[in-house]
Amino acid sequence: MTTKAETVLVTGGAGYIGSHMCVELLQSDRQVIVLDNLCNSSAASIDAIQRITQKQLSFVEGDVRDSDLLARLFAQNEIDAVLHFAGLKAVGESVAQPIKYYDNNLNGTLRLVEVMSAAQCKTLVFSSSATVYGIPDSVPIDESTVTGAINPYGRSKLMVEELLTDLYEADPSWRISLLRYFNPVGAHASGEIGEDPNDIPNNLLPYISQVAVGRLEKLNVFGNDYDTPDGTGVRDYIHVVDLVKGHLKALEYLAKGPKLAIHNLGTGNGYSVMEAIKAFEKCSGTTIPYEIASRRLGDAAVSFADPTKANTELGWQAQFDLDRMCEDVWRWQSTHPTGYPKA
Ligand code: NAD
Ligand code: UFG
Numbered sequence: 001m002t003t004k005a006e007t008v009l010v011t012g013g014a015g016y017i018g019s020h021m022c023v024e025l026l027q028s029d030r031q032v033i034v035l036d037n038l039c040n041s042s043a044a045s046i047d048a049i050q051r052i053t054q055k056q057l058s059f060v061e062g063d064v065r066d067s068d069l070l071a072r073l074f075a076q077n078e079i080d081a082v083l084h085f086a087g088l089k090a091v092g093e094s095v096a097q098p099i100k101y102y103d104n105n106l107n108g109t110l111r112l113v114e115v116m117s118a119a120q121c122k123t124l125v126f127s128s129s130a131t132v133y134g135i136p137d138s139v140p141i142d143e144s145t146v147t148g149a150i151n152p153y154g155r156s157k158l159m160v161e162e163l164l165t166d167l168y169e170a171d172p173s174w175r176i177s178l179l180r181y182f183n184p185v186g187a188h189a190s191g192e193i194g195e196d197p198n199d200i201p202n203n204l205l206p207y208i209s210q211v212a213v214g215r216l217e218k219l220n221v222f223g224n225d226y227d228t229p230d231g232t233g234v235r236d237y238i239h240v241v242d243l244v245k246g247h248l249k250a251l252e253y254l255a256k257g258p259k260l261a262i263h264n265l266g267t268g269n270g271y272s273v274m275e276a277i278k279a280f281e282k283c284s285g286t287t288i289p290y291e292i293a294s295r296r297l298g299d300a301a302v303s304f305a306d307p308t309k310a311n312t313e314l315g316w317q318a319q320f321d322l323d324r325m326c327e328d329v330w331r332w333q334s335t336h337p338t339g340y341p342k343a
Contacts, residue, residue, distance in 0.1 A: 007031040007078055008251075011064045011112065012085030013057075014041040016195045017127065017181075020188055021083060021244040022049045022057060028248060032057040033077060035064060036086065040198055044340035048192040064108040067115055074119035081123035081251055084112060087156075090202055091131075091298070094153035105156035106163070113167060122258075123175040124164070125250050130182045130236075130266070130303060132158045139270070140306035143180070143262045150298055161262075168260035175254035177247075182236035182266030182305050184243050186325040187332035194332030195240075196339035204276055205237070205325070209333040212286040219288055221273050223295035228302055232273035236266040236304035239320035239328070249314040266305025267318040276322065283326040284334070 008025055012018040013034030019041075025032050026049070034046065034057055046059045058077075062069045064086045073079070087105045088094070094101040109126070116122060131154035132147045149155045161178050168174045185205040187194030200216070201207040210216045224231035246265045253261065271279070277288050310316050320328075 018085040019045040026053040026055040037063045042340040070115040098152035125177040142306040177250040186239040187328045191331035219290040220293035226301040234270040234302040242318040249316040263310040264305040270304035280326045284330040
């Protein structure tokens with residue numbers, strides 16, 4: 001007797017993390033439907049996913065806030081689970097345009113769970129963020145650390161976590177996984193998919209790699225007077241492939257029964273900005289010009305995960321170190337200096 005392949009809806013599947021997720025899902029013989037409005041991505045990533053895996057997925061260009069479209073998707077397909085990556089993620093933009101962020105990130109999730117509920121599909125993995133911890137009092141950060149986001153983006157993540165928790169309390173037949181990502185970096189080993197920011201990158205690794213490839217002149221190091229070994233900010237960088245493998249483990253965990261679970265996805269190691277620059281220089285054979293600039297408003301000095309709960313409950317542990325993350329970023333960036341081909 002053969003069992004039917006699991007069908008997974010991936011919202012935001014054309015984006016940076018979602019595209020890596022689709023590769024792992026297809027390679028684990030699941031059927032994949034991607035719903036993405038391409039507001040921060042390119043359909044070229046969908047072609048690349050199919051090239052890497054030599055498998056087909058079903059791509060629907062549309063908005064996750066479109067209830068009619070969602071209802072049609074659920075009517076036409078037997079969807080077993082949803083991985084919900086679709087959302088806006090730029091902290092600075094969220095401060096300037098909070099309503100855009102609340103509309104996309106909250107209404108996107110609300111419409112999705114309404115339609116899921118009506119379709120009796122109640123397995124959901126949500127992309128949350130370490131940003132929900134705000135500026136932590138101590139590290140490592142475990143899941144019991146008090147939350148308190150400090151910008152509209154972070155608050156939108158926290159609000160979604162809260163609304164999903166309320167949903168589970170009202171209907172405990174749901175299976176919900178809230179995954180709090182630390183700092184996803186890296187790219188698929190093929191070099192075919194990777195991070196492709198629309199504008200000047202906000203995040204460290206994409207900025208460094210664009211300096212390395214000559215698109216940007218120099219890196220600004222935001223502060224070297226923090227209480228850290230070399231004075232620069234410390235973060236828990238996690239390889240995007242490790243991160244998406246954590247989602248497969250979360251799906252397996254949810255398959256065991258209804259629950260609402262919260263897990264940090266991080267390596268448990270912290271690296272400073274200077275260590276990241278050095279690692280990138282070594283892996284790419286380039287020199288990264290940099291300048292010390294003032295601290296960036298809202299930045300924590302140190303943030304890294306205690307990933308014990310994900311290690312023990314999900315049976316998941318990150319495998320790749322910082323060198324490997326930098327090697328993979330460089331393979332992607334050096335072969336795609338301007339990102340995906342523009343339509
Ligand atoms: P991304 O911007 O590359 O991917 C998000 C995708 O969602 C994009 O393809 C975008 O076009 C799509 N999208 C956005 N709004 C949509 C909508 N209303 N309808 C349909 N599609 C929509 O970002 P990413 O880095 O891949 O992040 C994925 C998720 O993980 C996001 O929810 C983000 O907040 C979360 N997250 C990211 C990080 C990070 O550092 N990259 C850290 C923590 C959490
Ligand atoms: N940094 C620089 N120069 C830059 C960019 C960053 O020195 O040009 C420094 C920052 O000050 C920080 C470190 O590099 O010390 C990492 O900064 P990122 O912007 O890459 O990452 P953050 O930890 O600040 O934030 C990211 C996402 C958030 C998310 C958080 C946790 O931007 O949305 O990771 O997942 F919430």
